[in-house]
Amino acid sequence: MSGRACTIRLLGHWRLDLDGKRAEVGSREQRVTALLGLRGSQPRAAVAGTLWPDSTDVRARANLRTSLHRLRDLDPGLVRAGRASVALGPQVLVDVWPLLDRLEQVERLPGFEGCHDLDGAVPRDPLDLHACLATLAGPDLLPGWYDDWVLFERERLHHRRIRALEKIAALLLERGDTAMATCFAEEAVALEPLLESAVALVMRAGLDAGNTSAAIHAFQKYRARLDAELGIPPSRELVELLATRPLARARR
Template identity: 40%
Template structure:
């Protein structure tokens, strides 16, 4: 659960959990891998329960009829409803406090710490984004932590793209603020991670170029531009934008 702790250090949140939920101590990691812990100890969870818990995180509270059809699409309505009842009973029995007391719609207890919710909350709240300096460990987590790699359900894949966009946006924001603060090395690290996450994303390349130029590494900036130019031409048949070209061609002020 190291990734969750890393994000919580960078993005502290107000703790509004009930006493009962806090005592439960549930922590759920969906970035990188599926991992549920209770008070720091890993808990084994059956695949069907993993899918239901994940749906309640990514889709929030949902009626039972919706969830049974989503998770058991090839079963009859009656059989799917029975599967859901069994799954809910198993979770409630084996992992007490993980689910809310609500019977329908079903929802996760609001006190469960979830890494994806922490990341989303940090970027959705106006003015809440942390200021630099940023830990290198945080940048590494955001750069590599994909949502549930290997899960190919349609309802998961939509969230995978949304979380990917959040991760890259966070890295770009870190690069921007680090540049403003004169912390060029951190800006380079953050923009490099953003470029690695989306090699065709021009905004990430722009920040990397700006960071190299701020460090006085004009040759590095030109290499970044050249790689993007070749990749865009090979994969999409388009050139970089005129704005990016003007950035790389603009004369630099003397040191």
């Protein structure tokens, strides 16, 4: 077993570093490590079938054996392959894991509607919030890879990120932290510019902060984009938000 540190990057682009030095790895081997990094230990048949769906079972298993052999030649601790399953070695680190951990943490937070005490839900330390935002707003998963399983994982991760950003923005708005709520909501809009719920959060943050011009700017930008790309207007609810939200604050 190798003692070398192994780090695999899947966000932004694929890369393997061994003791801090970039390793040259073939396309098949890259995909083996990417699949295991995203899904953890897998049955050998599942890995072979996922990576070589158009091959016969015999050919797919042979491709997997060859790829595993090459990876072990590169570093004996990179993968652990048994008769029935295969996994990354215990010393391997994958950059997507902190993001997945953060997403699970956010998804376990109490829902916006029933959350009254947020002290334990959203960190009050701005450094914690900035670290959370940086993790959620990182680069895309394996851009330029178009395998069916990669498209599925990339889309799923994309939507989980957006939901997490929106959830934290809503919690922060309830707590009155309009500045950080805006940061999280704007990042959700950056990931999905036509998502009205994210635009509404940006507008609400501006209105709650007394910055009506920011809310109007967010609305106008969204309306122009919606018209240019889909040829439709914003919903009536979003239009009415500009008129009704200030009145709601005045009654408090």
